[in-house]
Amino acid sequence: xxxxxxxxxxxxxxxVRRFTNEEVPKDIVNDCLRLALLAPNSSNLxxxxxxxxxxxxxxxxxxxxxxxxxxxxTAAVIIVxxxxxxxxxxxxxxxxxxxxxxxxxxQVVEYYTKTVSLLYTQGPASILGFCRRILMSLIGLFRPxxxxxxxxxxxxxxxxxxxxxxxxxxxxxxxxxxxxSCPMEGFDEKRxxxxxxxxxxxxxxxxxxxxKKADDGIYYPRMRFSVENHVFxx
Ligand SMILES: Cc1cc2nc3c(=O)[nH]c(=O)nc-3n(C[C@H](O)[C@H](O)[C@H](O)COP(=O)(O)O)c2cc1C
Numbered sequence: 580x581x582x583x584x585x586x587x588x589x590x591x592x593x594x595v596r597r598f599t600n601e602e603v604p605k606d607i608v609n610d611c612l613r614l615a616l617l618a619p620n621s622s623n624l625x626x627x628x629x630x631x632x633x634x635x636x637x638x639x640x641x642x643x644x645x646x647x648x649x650x651x652x653t654a655a656v657i658i659v660x661x662x663x664x665x666x667x668x669x670x671x672x673x674x675x676x677x678x679x680x681x682x683x684x685x686q687v688v689e690y691y692t693k694t695v696s697l698l699y700t701q702g703p704a705s706i707l708g709f710c711r712r713i714l715m716s717l718i719g720l721f722r723p724x725x726x727x728x729x730x731x732x733x734x735x736x737x738x739x740x741x742x743x744x745x746x747x748x749x750x751x752x753x754x755x756x757x758x759x760s761c762p763m764e765g766f767d768e769k770r771x772x773x774x775x776x777x778x779x780x781x782x783x784x785x786x787x788x789x790x791k792k793a794d795d796g797i798y799y800p801r802m803r804f805s806v807e808n809h810v811f812x813x
Contacts, residue, residue: 588754598653598790601676611752618748624667626741629660630659644770648760654788660746662738665780705730742784759792
Protein backbone atom coordinates (compact mmCIF):
# COMPACT_ATOMS: atom_id res chain seq x y z
CA UNK A 580 0.00 0.00 0.00
CA UNK A 581 1.36 3.43 -0.83
CA UNK A 582 0.94 6.59 1.18
CA UNK A 583 -0.18 8.30 -2.03
CA UNK A 584 -3.22 6.07 -2.47
CA UNK A 585 -4.08 6.46 1.21
CA UNK A 586 -3.63 10.24 1.02
CA UNK A 587 -5.90 10.39 -2.02
CA UNK A 588 -8.70 8.63 -0.14
CA UNK A 589 -8.34 10.80 2.97
CA UNK A 590 -8.08 14.05 0.99
CA UNK A 591 -10.99 13.23 -1.27
CA UNK A 592 -13.41 12.19 1.45
CA UNK A 593 -15.80 15.04 2.04
CA UNK A 594 -19.04 15.31 3.94
CA VAL A 595 -21.54 15.06 1.09
CA ARG A 596 -24.99 16.43 1.81
CA ARG A 597 -26.71 15.52 -1.46
CA PHE A 598 -26.44 12.22 -3.28
CA THR A 599 -27.56 11.11 -6.75
CA ASN A 600 -30.13 8.32 -6.96
CA GLU A 601 -27.44 5.76 -7.81
CA GLU A 602 -27.55 2.78 -5.47
CA VAL A 603 -24.61 1.57 -3.41
CA PRO A 604 -24.40 -2.19 -4.02
CA LYS A 605 -24.97 -4.20 -0.87
CA ASP A 606 -21.74 -6.14 -1.30
CA ILE A 607 -19.81 -2.85 -1.27
CA VAL A 608 -21.59 -1.70 1.89
CA ASN A 609 -20.91 -5.10 3.46
CA ASP A 610 -17.24 -4.85 2.51
CA CYS A 611 -17.07 -1.41 4.18
CA LEU A 612 -18.70 -2.88 7.28
CA ARG A 613 -16.22 -5.77 7.33
CA LEU A 614 -13.44 -3.17 7.23
CA ALA A 615 -15.18 -1.23 10.00
CA LEU A 616 -14.87 -4.31 12.19
CA LEU A 617 -11.09 -4.13 11.74
CA ALA A 618 -10.91 -0.75 13.45
CA PRO A 619 -8.89 -0.62 16.64
CA ASN A 620 -11.22 -0.92 19.61
CA SER A 621 -10.94 -0.83 23.36
CA SER A 622 -9.60 -4.11 24.80
CA ASN A 623 -10.84 -5.75 21.58
CA LEU A 624 -14.26 -5.91 23.24
CA UNK A 625 -15.93 -4.65 20.06
CA UNK A 626 -18.81 -2.73 21.68
CA UNK A 627 -20.35 -1.74 18.35
CA UNK A 628 -23.30 -2.56 16.11
CA UNK A 629 -24.14 -1.34 12.63
CA UNK A 630 -27.67 -1.08 11.23
CA UNK A 631 -28.19 -0.58 7.51
CA UNK A 632 -31.28 0.95 5.93
CA UNK A 633 -31.81 0.49 2.19
CA UNK A 634 -35.60 0.42 1.93
CA UNK A 635 -37.43 3.70 1.29
CA UNK A 636 -39.60 3.07 4.36
CA UNK A 637 -36.65 2.54 6.74
CA UNK A 638 -34.72 5.49 5.27
CA UNK A 639 -37.81 7.71 5.56
CA UNK A 640 -38.18 6.96 9.26
CA UNK A 641 -34.50 7.57 9.98
CA UNK A 642 -34.43 10.71 7.84
CA UNK A 643 -37.32 12.16 9.84
CA UNK A 644 -35.37 11.49 13.06
CA UNK A 645 -32.36 13.20 11.41
CA UNK A 646 -34.44 16.38 11.12
CA UNK A 647 -34.88 15.74 7.39
CA UNK A 648 -31.25 16.53 6.64
CA UNK A 649 -30.48 16.18 2.93
CA UNK A 650 -27.57 13.87 3.73
CA UNK A 651 -30.12 11.37 5.03
CA UNK A 652 -33.01 12.24 2.71
CA THR A 653 -31.00 11.66 -0.48
CA ALA A 654 -28.81 8.78 0.79
CA ALA A 655 -28.84 5.47 -1.08
CA VAL A 656 -28.14 3.73 2.19
CA ILE A 657 -28.07 4.89 5.77
CA ILE A 658 -25.78 3.23 8.30
CA VAL A 659 -26.46 3.71 11.99
CA UNK A 660 -23.42 3.18 14.22
CA UNK A 661 -24.47 2.03 17.67
CA UNK A 662 -22.36 1.66 20.81
CA UNK A 663 -23.04 -0.93 23.51
CA UNK A 664 -22.00 -0.41 27.11
CA UNK A 665 -23.07 -3.80 28.47
CA UNK A 666 -21.76 -6.30 25.96
CA UNK A 667 -18.18 -6.27 27.28
CA UNK A 668 -18.86 -9.17 29.63
CA UNK A 669 -20.32 -11.53 27.06
CA UNK A 670 -17.71 -10.43 24.53
CA UNK A 671 -14.91 -11.22 27.01
CA UNK A 672 -16.21 -14.78 27.19
CA UNK A 673 -16.68 -14.90 23.42
CA UNK A 674 -13.08 -13.79 22.90
CA UNK A 675 -11.87 -16.65 25.07
CA UNK A 676 -14.22 -19.13 23.35
CA UNK A 677 -13.11 -18.06 19.89
CA UNK A 678 -9.42 -17.34 20.63
CA UNK A 679 -7.45 -17.94 17.38
CA UNK A 680 -4.78 -20.23 18.87
CA UNK A 681 -5.25 -23.51 20.71
CA UNK A 682 -3.51 -22.37 23.87
CA UNK A 683 -4.77 -19.09 25.21
CA UNK A 684 -1.94 -17.11 26.82
CA UNK A 685 -2.36 -16.94 30.61
CA GLN A 686 -2.32 -13.11 30.60
CA VAL A 687 -5.16 -13.10 28.09
CA VAL A 688 -7.32 -15.38 30.26
CA GLU A 689 -6.47 -13.26 33.28
CA TYR A 690 -7.32 -10.07 31.42
CA TYR A 691 -10.71 -11.22 30.12
CA THR A 692 -11.79 -13.02 33.27
CA LYS A 693 -10.57 -10.58 35.93
CA THR A 694 -9.14 -7.26 34.70
CA VAL A 695 -12.09 -6.29 32.49
CA SER A 696 -14.48 -6.81 35.40
CA LEU A 697 -12.36 -4.55 37.57
CA LEU A 698 -12.25 -1.92 34.85
CA TYR A 699 -15.83 -1.92 33.57
CA THR A 700 -18.23 -3.23 36.22
CA GLN A 701 -20.28 -0.24 37.38
CA GLY A 702 -23.02 -1.91 39.45
CA PRO A 703 -26.53 -0.58 40.12
CA ALA A 704 -26.61 3.23 39.91
CA SER A 705 -22.84 2.99 39.19
CA ILE A 706 -22.19 2.41 42.89
CA LEU A 707 -19.20 0.13 42.25
CA GLY A 708 -17.81 2.65 39.79
CA PHE A 709 -18.16 5.34 42.44
CA CYS A 710 -16.25 3.21 44.98
CA ARG A 711 -13.59 2.57 42.34
CA ARG A 712 -13.30 6.30 41.66
CA ILE A 713 -12.59 6.97 45.36
CA LEU A 714 -10.13 4.10 45.60
CA MET A 715 -8.33 5.19 42.44
CA SER A 716 -8.18 8.81 43.64
CA LEU A 717 -6.42 7.62 46.78
CA ILE A 718 -4.02 5.23 45.05
CA GLY A 719 -3.54 7.88 42.38
CA LEU A 720 -1.84 10.12 44.91
CA PHE A 721 1.12 7.74 44.77
CA ARG A 722 1.11 6.19 41.30
CA PRO A 723 -0.62 6.35 37.91
CA UNK A 724 -4.08 4.71 37.93
CA UNK A 725 -7.02 4.41 35.51
CA UNK A 726 -9.31 7.43 35.96
CA UNK A 727 -12.39 5.85 34.48
CA UNK A 728 -14.79 4.67 33.25
CA UNK A 729 -16.52 5.07 36.62
CA UNK A 730 -20.18 5.35 35.61
CA UNK A 731 -22.63 4.67 32.78
CA UNK A 732 -21.96 7.99 31.07
CA UNK A 733 -18.23 7.27 31.04
CA UNK A 734 -19.00 3.80 29.64
CA UNK A 735 -20.75 5.57 26.77
CA UNK A 736 -17.64 7.65 26.12
CA UNK A 737 -15.64 4.44 26.26
CA UNK A 738 -17.80 2.80 23.59
CA UNK A 739 -18.18 5.97 21.51
CA UNK A 740 -14.40 6.31 20.99
CA UNK A 741 -14.26 2.86 19.50
CA UNK A 742 -17.41 3.33 17.39
CA UNK A 743 -16.10 6.59 15.94
CA UNK A 744 -13.00 4.78 14.69
CA UNK A 745 -15.23 2.20 13.01
CA UNK A 746 -17.30 5.01 11.48
CA UNK A 747 -14.17 6.52 9.96
CA UNK A 748 -13.23 3.14 8.50
CA UNK A 749 -16.68 2.96 6.90
CA UNK A 750 -16.39 6.41 5.35
CA UNK A 751 -12.85 5.89 4.04
CA UNK A 752 -13.81 2.47 2.67
CA UNK A 753 -16.81 3.97 0.89
CA UNK A 754 -14.51 6.57 -0.66
CA UNK A 755 -12.05 3.88 -1.74
CA UNK A 756 -14.98 2.10 -3.43
CA UNK A 757 -15.87 5.34 -5.27
CA UNK A 758 -18.80 6.35 -3.03
CA UNK A 759 -19.39 9.23 -0.66
CA SER A 760 -20.74 9.72 2.82
CA CYS A 761 -21.80 12.17 5.47
CA PRO A 762 -21.49 11.53 9.20
CA MET A 763 -24.39 12.92 11.23
CA GLU A 764 -24.89 13.57 14.90
CA GLY A 765 -27.87 15.75 14.13
CA PHE A 766 -30.60 13.26 15.06
CA ASP A 767 -33.18 12.63 17.75
CA GLU A 768 -31.58 9.84 19.74
CA LYS A 769 -34.81 8.76 21.37
CA ARG A 770 -36.57 8.35 18.04
CA UNK A 771 -33.64 6.43 16.53
CA UNK A 772 -33.64 4.16 19.59
CA UNK A 773 -37.31 3.42 18.97
CA UNK A 774 -36.92 2.81 15.22
CA UNK A 775 -34.01 0.41 15.81
CA UNK A 776 -35.62 -1.11 18.90
CA UNK A 777 -32.37 -0.73 20.80
CA UNK A 778 -31.82 -2.28 24.23
CA UNK A 779 -31.24 0.03 27.20
CA UNK A 780 -27.43 -0.09 27.13
CA UNK A 781 -27.24 0.77 23.42
CA UNK A 782 -26.89 4.31 22.09
CA UNK A 783 -26.47 5.85 18.68
CA UNK A 784 -23.00 7.25 18.12
CA UNK A 785 -23.31 8.41 14.54
CA UNK A 786 -25.51 8.04 11.49
CA UNK A 787 -23.84 7.84 8.10
CA UNK A 788 -25.63 8.74 4.90
CA UNK A 789 -23.96 7.19 1.86
CA UNK A 790 -24.27 7.30 -1.90
CA LYS A 791 -22.75 8.93 -4.95
CA LYS A 792 -22.08 12.64 -4.64
CA ALA A 793 -24.54 14.85 -6.54
CA ASP A 794 -23.11 17.81 -8.49
CA ASP A 795 -24.29 20.14 -5.73
CA GLY A 796 -23.46 17.61 -2.99
CA ILE A 797 -20.63 19.53 -1.35
CA TYR A 798 -21.79 22.75 0.23
CA TYR A 799 -18.50 24.49 1.02
CA PRO A 800 -14.84 24.31 0.06
CA ARG A 801 -12.83 22.27 2.53
CA MET A 802 -11.48 24.37 5.33
CA ARG A 803 -9.18 23.45 8.23
CA PHE A 804 -7.14 25.55 10.64
CA SER A 805 -3.39 25.49 10.27
CA VAL A 806 -1.32 22.72 11.81
CA GLU A 807 0.24 25.08 14.41
CA ASN A 808 -3.18 25.61 15.98
CA HIS A 809 -3.59 21.96 16.85
CA VAL A 810 -0.29 20.12 16.86
CA PHE A 811 2.15 20.52 19.72
CA UNK A 812 5.48 18.96 20.49
CA UNK A 813 6.38 18.36 24.13
C1 LIG B 1 -19.43 13.51 14.87
C2 LIG B 1 -19.81 14.28 13.63
C3 LIG B 1 -21.10 14.73 13.49
C4 LIG B 1 -21.50 15.41 12.33
N1 LIG B 1 -22.81 15.75 12.17
C5 LIG B 1 -23.21 16.29 11.01
C6 LIG B 1 -24.58 16.48 10.77
O1 LIG B 1 -25.45 16.18 11.58
N2 LIG B 1 -24.95 17.01 9.57
C7 LIG B 1 -24.03 17.34 8.62
O2 LIG B 1 -24.44 17.80 7.56
N3 LIG B 1 -22.70 17.14 8.82
C8 LIG B 1 -22.27 16.61 9.98
N4 LIG B 1 -20.95 16.35 10.18
C9 LIG B 1 -19.99 16.66 9.14
C10 LIG B 1 -19.10 17.85 9.50
O3 LIG B 1 -19.85 19.02 9.44
C11 LIG B 1 -17.92 17.86 8.55
O4 LIG B 1 -17.13 16.71 8.78
C12 LIG B 1 -17.03 19.12 8.72
O5 LIG B 1 -17.75 20.26 8.38
C13 LIG B 1 -15.78 19.04 7.85
O6 LIG B 1 -16.09 18.82 6.50
P1 LIG B 1 -15.51 17.59 5.66
O7 LIG B 1 -15.99 16.33 6.36
O8 LIG B 1 -16.11 17.70 4.29
O9 LIG B 1 -14.03 17.67 5.67
C14 LIG B 1 -20.55 15.68 11.33
C15 LIG B 1 -19.23 15.22 11.49
C16 LIG B 1 -18.87 14.52 12.61
C17 LIG B 1 -17.47 13.98 12.74
